[in-house]
Amino acid sequence: MSDFPIILHHFEQSPFSEKIRLIFGLKNLAWTSVRISRIMPRPDLMPLTGGYRRTPVLQIGADIYCDTQCIMRELERRFPEPGLLPRGYEGLAWASAMWTDRSFFQNTVNLVFGSLADQVPADFIADREQLRGAKFDVAAMKAAIPLMRDQYRAHLAWIDTQLCDEREWIAGDTPSLCDVNAYMNLWYVRTNLDQSDGMLAEFDHARAWAGRLRAIGHSQRSEMGSAEALDIATRATPQTEELSDPTDPNGRKPGDRVEVMPDDYGRIRVSGEIVALSAQQIAIRRNDPRAGEVVVHFPRAGFLVFPAA
Template identity: 75%
Template sequence: MAAQHPIILHHFPQSPFSEKVRLIFGLKNIAWTSVLISRIMPRPDLMPLTGGYRRTPVMQIGADIYCDTQCIIRELERRFPEPTLFPDGYRGLASATAMWTDKAFFQGTVNLIFGTLANKVPQEFIADREKLRGAKFDIAAMTAAIPQMRDQFRANVQWIEAQLADNRRWMCGDRASLCDINAYMNVWYIRAHLPDLDRMLAEFPATTAWEARMRAVGHATSTEMSTAAALEIATRASPQTAALADPRDPNGRKPGDQVEVMPDDYGKIGVRGEIVALSSQHIAIRRNDPRAGEVVVHFPRAGFLVLPA
């Protein structure tokens, strides 16, 4: 029988994408292990696990490494199906909301926060995010765009308010779901960094009450672990991912192919390896690292590129 490994989340407290996963631990009452990583590079004990992928968070279970919240959420739902994040009638929509919340909504939120903080943003953070983006992290332009970003935040929050307008407690019915987790991320991010969220939400009473319910979910029970100890777990473990072919893959990819996987928008650092499993929503690649040993790194398909290595 395979060893039971802890569910390890590599994250930092200010990360809005990590907050999504922490809230899922709370909703599903999952005990987890917290590995705190630096908000900026370097991350010398994490890069051997991911092969260079540097977006946050990363989930680790033994020598299986899950990158991007889409992939992490899918694996948590598989392992802990109740209570489900996908209520009847919303399975496709709940997943698809990430393309709204994590891209357009998030980018406007980032611009609003950092434009407002302006000269309080450390120079080393700006330099790190310029490397991540491959473009200028232009605080002056963000500051100039604050009026437009306020408009965008209001427009996005009004969609949440409209969804809650029939007095439902949660966006997709009578239980919190991935729709709520995704939509809440940007509201949480503003709350964590700017003092005037209450004023910004004043015209949205249903959203204000919903935000309080989301805050009350909590993060379940966690224990702390060092980055070095997490790397050691991977080194001593073996990946547990079974081979899985996708006979309908539109490009004819198959287990054994050498590929390079990377995000399609920012943090475009290619991770190379051999395909172990793939589907329309998931690809897992095996790689060998001098420090981590053999690991299988998992990625989503939406928002990611799969290129010949």
């Protein structure tokens, strides 16, 4: 479908990146890793995204995909087999991210950083405060550990309940986005906290399920520098085809200039001209002095679209 490599801009500790790395394993895709810093600046990535700074970002040539929702959708479109949408539950599979990436993840990140409070570097705290637009209060997170353990246990119990009929996967006979989305939080706790196995002790089904997902691996990975990835975009031409949405509730259309940003954190507006839009995605064309012409793709759920200032 493309002569360009599948490039993932990520860092190893990123739980959202682990979602995509796991999908590479499930689909047995060869991919190229560009390792970015956990904190800003990221001078070779920002020309590609227009300032969007959340992790990960997928690059295929001069097409740039932001947010795991958008990345998952594109990987499923380009590489439909094996499929990650359980038959009869396709909409719920996509919607499961609104649980796993928001309430479940916020509980998980508070538990992790509360437990590691004394070890969190000052520059990381400052970076995350800029990302959040609010105080990254590790002392408050530490004080709230008992509450976060309660919440984390409740989420684990939901997963365990879904698996209690001895099924191997959350929504069918094969792993799906439901599994990938939920597993991210267990992976994050296990990667960072020694007591993670103890938290799973009462949940036999969830513990076995997490082990099955962990065993899948990340498929064939190669490494690339960020400057080389930027050069690939500069030399390439975006492949996104124009797509109109005749029922867009605000009458938007290709050619309109807009600004797109997340609705929760990392609220940086990325400006461009609409190339394609639908109920689930919007793609905007940008021209950057370093990257040249790129098309940046965003999901619609969880993102806001404004007329360009």
